[in-house]
Amino acid sequence: MxxxxxxxALLAEGLGTALLxxxxxxxxxxAERLAGGNMAVALLANAVATGAALVALIxxxxxxxxxxxxxxxxxxLAATGLFPRSRVAPYIAVQMVGAVLGVILxxxxxxxxxxxxxxxxxxxxxxxLSEAVAGFxxxxxxxxxxxxxxxSSLPYGVALTVVAGYWYTASTSFANPAVTLARSLTDSxxxxxxxxxxxxxxxxxxxxxxxxxxxxxxRRWI
Numbered sequence: 001m002x003x004x005x006x007x008x009a010l011l012a013e014g015l016g017t018a019l020l021x022x023x024x025x026x027x028x029x030x031a032e033r034l035a036g037g038n039m040a041v042a043l044l045a046n047a048v049a050t051g052a053a054l055v056a057l058i059x060x061x062x063x064x065x066x067x068x069x070x071x072x073x074x075x076x077l078a079a080t081g082l083f084p085r086s087r088v089a090p091y092i093a094v095q096m097v098g099a100v101l102g103v104i105l106x107x108x109x110x111x112x113x114x115x116x117x118x119x120x121x122x123x124x125x126x127x128x129l130s131e132a133v134a135g136f137x138x139x140x141x142x143x144x145x146x147x148x149x150x151x152s153s154l155p156y157g158v159a160l161t162v163v164a165g166y167w168y169t170a171s172t173s174f175a176n177p178a179v180t181l182a183r184s185l186t187d188s189x190x191x192x193x194x195x196x197x198x199x200x201x202x203x204x205x206x207x208x209x210x211x212x213x214x215x216x217x218x219r220r221w222i
Contacts, residue, residue, distance in 0.1 A: 004064050006087065012064035014094035014101075016057045020069050021102025021182050022109070023053035028189035029110045042189060047166035051159040058155035067155075070176040071095055072208040076139045079212045082146055092178075099182035107186065118184050118191030122171060127196075128203040130169035135207025136214075137161055138175045143215045177201045 004012075027049030028042075035042035058067040066083065068074045074091045077083035104114045141161045145154045165173025174180045174192070180201055184194040192200065 006090065009065040009087070010090055010094045012061040013066075013068060013091055014098035016061040016065065016067055017069045017095045017098035017178060018102035018105060020050075020053060020057055021099045021179065022105045024050050024179065025103050025106035025183070025186050025188060025190045026109055027053075029106065029112070032189040043166060043172065046189065047163045050166070051163035054159040054162060055155045058158060062155070065091075069095060069098075069178070070138075071178055072135055072139060072176065072204055073142060076143065076208050076212055077146075080143060080215050082143075095178040096181060099178040100185060103182045103185050112188070115185055116187040116191075118187045118193050120187070120191040120193060122192045122196045123199065126170040128171075128199055130171035131174060131200050131203035132207035132210070134165045134169050134171065134173040134175035135204035136211045137165065137207075138173075139208045139211035140214060143211060147215070147218070171200070174200055175204060175207075177204055180204070 024046070028046045031042040031045035031049075035045065057069070061067045066077075068077070068083075068091060071092045074083060074088050074095070078085045078088045107114050107116070138158065138161050141157045142154060145151060145157050162173060162175070165175060174183070177200075180192060180197050183190050183192050184197050
């Protein structure tokens with residue numbers, strides 16, 4: 001099967017990222033409204049909805065774009081030779097735009113202001129370490145899945161990694177620079193202050209770099 005044309009791939013990548021953010025933010029709004037102040041219930045609902053959406057979106061758009069929906073995935077796959085480097089920049093561009101549009105879509109569905117500035121603080125060493133671990137975990141699961149010759153299991157592996165990350169990391173596992181940037185534009189359960197975005201992105205990049213290094217070590221030794 002030949003690779004889809006770049007235009008088709010970019011459309012799928014942007015649309016998939018937008019729908020992912022609509023699921024993340026929309027389920028967060030719904031969870032906060034229905035949980036009656038119980039943050040554990042709200043987080044569980046947000047995590048399950050996000051994981052379910054990821055399985056569906058990766059299965060739907062994977063054949064068209066690879067369903068990265070995440071700049072560190074595109075960069076990591078390119079760095080390990082699994083994705084054309086010429087496509088990285090346009091992929092990241094549509095991921096960023098799609099993520100922002102997804103947040104706007106979620107706000108529109110819940111009759112909220114379309115663009116907001118988040119006031120939710122997410123800062124500190126524990127949060128940054130969490131994002132590094134989350135980025136490392138996500139990209140490692142993807143790389144090992146691809147290297148292991150069982151890509152059909154990746155939608156479930158990625159979704160389970162993200163759902164688990166909501167709970168085992170202090171940051172609730174953003175693990176995605178496009179998601180991080182877009183969530184600074186929602187003052188809801190899923191938000192993050194704009195001032196906290198750069199540190200999250202750098203931590204995610206550090207985790208992804210560690211995953212790429214691990215991949216190279218494994219390829220040399222195995």
